[in-house]
Amino acid sequence: MKNWMLLAAGLDTGLSATEIEKIALVLDALEAVFRPLAAALPHEAEPAVTFDAAVEERS
Amino acid sequence: MTIREAARALRARECSSRELTREALDRINKLNPALNAFITVIEESALARALGMDEGLSRGHDRGPLHGIPVALKDVFSTRGVRTTCGSRIFAEYVPDHDAAVVEKLEAAGAVIVGKTNLHELAYGVTSDNPHYGAVHNPWAPERVAGGSSGGSAAAVAAGMVFMAMGSDTGGSIRIPASFCGTVGLKPAYGRVSRYGVLPLDFSLDHMGPLARSARDAALALEAIAGHDPRDPSSSRRPVERYLPEQEVSIRNMRIGLPERFYLENADPEVAEAVRRMAAIAEGLGARVVQVRLPDVAAINAIGRVILLVEAAAILERDLARRMDFGEDVRALLEQGRLIPATDYVNAQRLRRLKQQEFASSWTEVDCLFTPTTPTSAPRLGAQKVTIGGKAEDLRPAVTSFTRAFNVLGLPALSMPCGLDSQGLPMGLQIVGKPFAEATVLRIAAALEDATGLSHQAPPPIG
Numbered sequence A: 001m002k003n004w005m006l007l008a009a010g011l012d013t014g015l016s017a018t019e020i021e022k023i024a025l026v027l028d029a030l031e032a033v034f035r036p037l038a039a040a041l042p043h044e045a046e047p048a049v050t051f052d053a054a055v056e057e058r059s
Numbered sequence B: 001m002t003i004r005e006a007a008r009a010l011r012a013r014e015c016s017s018r019e020l021t022r023e024a025l026d027r028i029n030k031l032n033p034a035l036n037a038f039i040t041v042i043e044e045s046a047l048a049r050a051l052g053m054d055e056g057l058s059r060g061h062d063r064g065p066l067h068g069i070p071v072a073l074k075d076v077f078s079t080r081g082v083r084t085t086c087g088s089r090i091f092a093e094y095v096p097d098h099d100a101a102v103v104e105k106l107e108a109a110g111a112v113i114v115g116k117t118n119l120h121e122l123a124y125g126v127t128s129d130n131p132h133y134g135a136v137h138n139p140w141a142p143e144r145v146a147g148g149s150s151g152g153s154a155a156a157v158a159a160g161m162v163f164m165a166m167g168s169d170t171g172g173s174i175r176i177p178a179s180f181c182g183t184v185g186l187k188p189a190y191g192r193v194s195r196y197g198v199l200p201l202d203f204s205l206d207h208m209g210p211l212a213r214s215a216r217d218a219a220l221a222l223e224a225i226a227g228h229d230p231r232d233p234s235s236s237r238r239p240v241e242r243y244l245p246e247q248e249v250s251i252r253n254m255r256i257g258l259p260e261r262f263y264l265e266n267a268d269p270e271v272a273e274a275v276r277r278m279a280a281i282a283e284g285l286g287a288r289v290v291q292v293r294l295p296d297v298a299a300i301n302a303i304g305r306v307i308l309l310v311e312a313a314a315i316l317e318r319d320l321a322r323r324m325d326f327g328e329d330v331r332a333l334l335e336q337g338r339l340i341p342a343t344d345y346v347n348a349q350r351l352r353r354l355k356q357q358e359f360a361s362s363w364t365e366v367d368c369l370f371t372p373t374t375p376t377s378a379p380r381l382g383a384q385k386v387t388i389g390g391k392a393e394d395l396r397p398a399v400t401s402f403t404r405a406f407n408v409l410g411l412p413a414l415s416m417p418c419g420l421d422s423q424g425l426p427m428g429l430q431i432v433g434k435p436f437a438e439a440t441v442l443r444i445a446a447a448l449e450d451a452t453g454l455s456h457q458a459p460p461p462i463g
Helices: A004-011 A017-039 B003-011 B017-035 B043-058 B101-108 B151-158 B175-181 B215-225 B269-284 B297-321 B328-339 B342-364 B395-400 B404-408 B438-452
Strands: B038-041 B070-074 B112-117 B141-145 B164-169 B184-187 B207-212 B255-259 B288-292 B368-372 B385-388 B391-394 B413-420 B426-433
Touching: A004 A017, A004 B328, A017 B297, A017 B328, A017 B342, B003 B017, B003 B215, B017 B038, B017 B043, B017 B070, B017 B112, B017 B151, B038 B151, B043 B112, B070 B101, B070 B151, B101 B112, B101 B215, B112 B151, B151 B164, B151 B175, B151 B207, B164 B184, B164 B215, B175 B184, B175 B413, B175 B426, B184 B215, B184 B438, B207 B215, B215 B413, B215 B438, B255 B269, B269 B288, B269 B368, B269 B413, B269 B426, B269 B438, B297 B328, B297 B342, B297 B404, B368 B438, B385 B395, B391 B395, B413 B438, B426 B438
Parallel strands: B070 B112, B070 B164, B255 B288, B255 B368
Antiparallel strands: B038 B112, B164 B207, B184 B207, B184 B413, B368 B426, B385 B391, B413 B426
16 A cells, blocks of 8 residues: 555645545555556556547637 | 426416516525525526516517526536636635536526525535535435535425526536435436536536436436537537437336346445336336346446546646635545546546446446435435445445446436435435437436326425
């Protein structure tokens, strides 16, 4: 699991230790589900974010 | 009265738009102190507009079924010259110089906007217990949450203040309050309704849609607001269909999927039973109910949470300097988003595409899915946990667990009432359709309404 306390300090979030502890619990739980999924991603998988070069068609 | 009934009465000169609007405003004035559903009411301009709609109709200028009908907007839709707070102190004084695309379309369809509804701060939560504008109270039980984030819209429709109210839905924010307040709530497919002019919470998960008293009313609203908009980069070019189900609607031979795992086993037994009952009613109407195995929904939820946490934090990062102007829960979510690495966000968007491909195979077996909308009925205001089958769960992940995946997948999904639980509170059935199959979802909902009358149950007298 990530060290959320260090990450928060690095970002200078201004969060108190108690607030970070609370957040860490939530993020740890999310991480436990998400990490194995991300680890199994095939290299060629493309993101679901699109960019349309033909911007003039939209305006 | 539904939109269709009011539209008929208007054309038969049994009432005027001004009378309907006056009635709506009187009901808002009477009930809003108890429900806190509205942040802003625009009485004068609504009455003037209603008069104009009456004059138009008398001259034969009929704009369609929403002509002269009083409606409301969640206070995230920009309204030119009218304060748009987003339920936030950050935007407390924001007066847009433009209308959202949905507002333009509703006005073109003749609707009369009476006000802006209360919501969870920045549309980022499931209770609508707003630290700046006060909590929205559930019309069925004022000590209960209305759900969120479109809680004011759901409460306003359930309490009969307006015929229809617009909401936005990033992880369940239309369907959850619809479930808790006993209304219909429709989240159309991603790209079906323009996001232009709505404060974004999450570019890739935000959907706009109506909350209404019946599936047919939701269909009429969707017909008015759907369509391509070049100002929204995610707007679909697919042609808009006719969404209104016919009077004698048939669902014979439709294939309804009941997921084998996740939903019914994670819902309160009363809710699970209500959903099974609705499936049995659909079967009685000639539909075929089949068990389906879906891809891992908990995984799709996790993907959605990563995307939401990061995009919301990116959108609002510049405002985080005003830390004390955020409520505690929203500030914590925004800080969580800042802690997630960029690689996780990109990988979440990669996983989203893979899960969409996996999920697509489910549609070879069924035409729609039935799930509960929420695992329980409305929790009490201030509760941090919900009890599901005797087990206490954290409120936010529990309440969004059945809805979030369909934002990630961009599928149309509707919540409709499926009865009252033993506490007398509404429970919601979620009907999920294939990509852009809103017409199918609405058709099934209308057939169930016709068979059960459940959408027309009103809450007990308020106040």
